[in-house]
Amino acid sequence: MPTKADTERVGAPPQQFEMAAWAIRVPAAQMALFKAIVESYDNLATLRTEDSANERLRLYFSPEMGADVAALLSSLAPHISIRCISRS
Numbered sequence: 001m002p003t004k005a006d007t008e009r010v011g012a013p014p015q016q017f018e019m020a021a022w023a024i025r026v027p028a029a030q031m032a033l034f035k036a037i038v039e040s041y042d043n044l045a046t047l048r049t050e051d052s053a054n055e056r057l058r059l060y061f062s063p064e065m066g067a068d069v070a071a072l073l074s075s076l077a078p079h080i081s082i083r084c085i086s087r088s
Contacts (some may be wrong), residue, residue, distance in 0.1 A: 004056055005014060017062070018063055018064075019060050019061065019062065020060070020061055020062070020063045020066055020069075020085065020087070020088065021057050021059065021065075021087075021088050022058065022059045022069070022083075022084060022085075022087045022088075023050065023057070023059050023085040023086045023087075024056075024057050024058070024059060024073075024082055024083060024084050024085060025050070025054075025055050025056055025057070025082070025083040025085055026055055026080060026081065026083075027080075027081050028052065028055050030081065031049070031052070031055070031057070031078045033048050033080065034047075034057075034076070035037055035057075035081050036071070037058070037072075037076065041072065044061060044065055044068060044069065044072070045059045045060060045061035045065065045069050046059070046060045046061070047059055047060075048060070048070055053055055056085065074076070
């Protein structure tokens with residue numbers, strides 16, 4: 001049987017989570033590889049294709065993971081051409 005606290009939580013608005021988002025450019029020929037590598041790191045970041053014609057992707061992650069995301073991009077830079085467009 002649900003408790004009063006459970007009932008109150010159901011009607012409560014969803015929590016808002018702060019997310020960081022970086023727009024990056026990766027050549028089309030390397031997008032699939034880049035996406036596979038990013039997604040292999042559980043809970044690091046979510047990657048979305050923003051504009052494939054212009055090779056633009058967006059990484060979403062919690063602000064606490066910013067240093068890890070930056071380290072991953074730096075480690076991939078010798079192998080994949082990654083250009084940061086904006087950070088928010």
